[in-house]
Amino acid sequence: MTLTTLVGEGWDDYGLVDSGGGRKLERYGPYRFIRPEPQAMWEAALPAAEWEEADGEFIPASDEDGGGRWYFNKPVPTEGWPLGWREARFTASCTPFRHLGFFPDMAPVWDWLRAQIADKPDPAFLNLFGYTGVGSQALAATGASVTHVDASKKSVAQARDNAALAGMTERPIRWIVDDAGKFTAREVRRGRRYDAILLDPPKFGRGPNGERWQLEEGLASLLADCRRLLDADSHALFLTVYAVRMSALAIGELLSQLFADLPGKVECGELAVREEARGLLLPTAIFARWSR
Template structure:
């Protein structure tokens, strides 16, 4: 493959059930259905557009711990359902809730990624899609709704159970989805030995994690071998691979070059850049992650 093209920005726009209302001062104000929340956002280094009173009207705020271990807790100013509440994106349906890890059960900046993957396989009969680190399964739903046979893999038994419940909520429980609790690296290596292939692969790895048998995942160590195995699951008839990386000291160019070398045996194009969400208050783009993607 040729040199990487210029960096791209994939922009997530708000929809009825989600929006980035405002950002600034190291925080962001978002709406999740009928509820508004404040969460920390170190990249929001500018001043907020809205008044302090509009921020103070939020239903809750996640306040991080004073150390760098990612701790913290939610503080609620108004009643918020502890069991969560239903939201949707296109055909998908899922339960949002205020998790101990500051997330709300899905990652809205992934919406343009799901759209892009759906477009890549739109003309492929019965496409096979692999979703590694699939979390609560909104991406798996998005591809299943588009006609793909999905293999959803996550190391968390709780997340996979939530993904199955979300699929039932969306009326997609009868779609061909394999729900698998496993370490992503071990599962992918076994798929290579089995001679499996996929038309599209999504990888959304955390910085650090543990597998179901206490396998250790560290992205700086595990990403290259995992991508190498993913490369063996693709062939010249495959259509796409999308990799996102959050909260690590890597650059989009670095993961773009890694993906380009890993998939050098395949035709197609590698691109890289940033994911961002458009703020509703003034149209500002808030960066959320870096990405690299291959398409053919």
């Protein structure tokens, strides 16, 4: 199986300015932030003085539990500020989890999925672990009906607010607070089908009723149910995996087995974002995808 790199480029409201020394400098609209990035093992391209002009930096905790806090050099709106990607609109903010309310490296994934369903009339799209809904907006903008599922009531509420910000309140988007595994299993029992599915699961999580999600334990069965929601007329499935000791080849082979009875192809590889300072590619995640 050939490995592919899917590269995200910057746009007006986002860019990877520079990276190095275990950190990355990014722009989010009018603000610049520094966040930890273990994969940036090289030296930064820009002088230290330019990094010191950042509006804020997330400093990780000394333990391995993913904690830490933001430190600000300049005033940053605590309620967030508006950003956009193509037709999508959303509010960015400095969350306690080190990110800013959306994942910019997913931009080429949204573009790829949009291309897969471009010739499909009234496509049905399932977005599992949909978070703040930028991906749901990206697909709804094409005319797709979207089912957005996330276990966090707060994230789904923010996704609805983001859709309102984009003027997509009347688009056919179902907003569902549920455990992804339980929801998908019920959809299988209901005999539902989709034209495309996006899965962006966390390493660990909790469902709305305390359901435990562990990526290594739950991924295979979840993908098996997703396969049952697709048929020979479906177009695509895209899976991203972050921050785990797992190979792109491993998840690619898993998809190859599950999709062996459907026409099309399975590909796997890495997501990366292109740095603006020198064009260097910063890897962010691994992925596997099926397309007809």
